[in-house]
Amino acid sequence: MDVNRHLTEARERILEEARRKAKMIVEEAEREAEIIVKKAEEEWKKRAMEEENRILEEARREAALKISEARRLSRLRISQEMASIIDELFKQAENGLNHLDLLEVEKSLENLLTDSLKYVDKPRKVYVSEKDVETMRRILSRLGLGHVEVAPAEIRGGLILESESGILVDNSYESRLKLARRALTPLIRKKLWG
The missing domain is CATH 3.30.2320.30 (ATP synthase, E subunit, C-terminal)
Structure with missing residues (x-):
């Protein structure tokens, strides 16, 4: 009976050791998984921030281009109107010469x-x-x-x-x-x- 008891005790120790190792492995895996998840979250946040900055910078550039183009068109239109007014003044002067x-x-x-x-x-x-x-x-x-x-x-x-x-x-x-x-x-x- 002694052999049976030793076998039972040995089996219990082996099972206990296996449970303890399994628990350590699971805990280690959970810690590693937590680290991986945190790194993934940090990487995701970093990429999201980079993407947000890229989008904002692109929007700023686009807005600056649109403003620049609007200013250019405005200056062009003003210049054309000024030229048109000056043309009209000289046409009137020319017409005055025709009526001497x-x-x-x-x-x-x-x-x-x-x-x-x-x-x-x-x-x-x-x-x-x-x-x-x-x-x-x-x-x-x-x-x-x-x-x-x-x-x-x-x-x-x-x-x-x-x-x-x-x-x-x-x-x-x-x-x-x-x-x-x-x-x-x-x-x-x-x-x-x-």
Whole structure:
């Protein structure tokens, strides 16, 4: 009977030892599982935070681009409107030139001719609009330049003086308006819009 008892006791010790080891293994596994879960949670939180930061940064960049584009379009629209207003001012000035009476036209042509002669030694030909040919002949005759040929040109007003050496002085209303526009546009912008 003693052998049976020893066997029973041995079996009990082995079972107890197995239970104790199993309990230790389970506890160790639970600790490892808890560590793995915590690491996974931390990794998930870190990734979630990184993703949130990435999304926020992307949204900031997108917003900055949209704001920049809106500002650019706004400046462009304002610039176009300013240009349109300036265009209208110069069109009105040009239309005013079309409504000069005969005495004003004659005085204007004489002034432009006198100015042009400063740049030409020997005038050969003066180009004027078709309607101003006779007026220019009178002016040339009065100034003792009757030898200068007068020819019609497709200009609205003013004149183009040609020298014997081929130098052209363009004092047509169109070219003078272009020069005036270049010079005056910055001043007009400053005066109108500060």
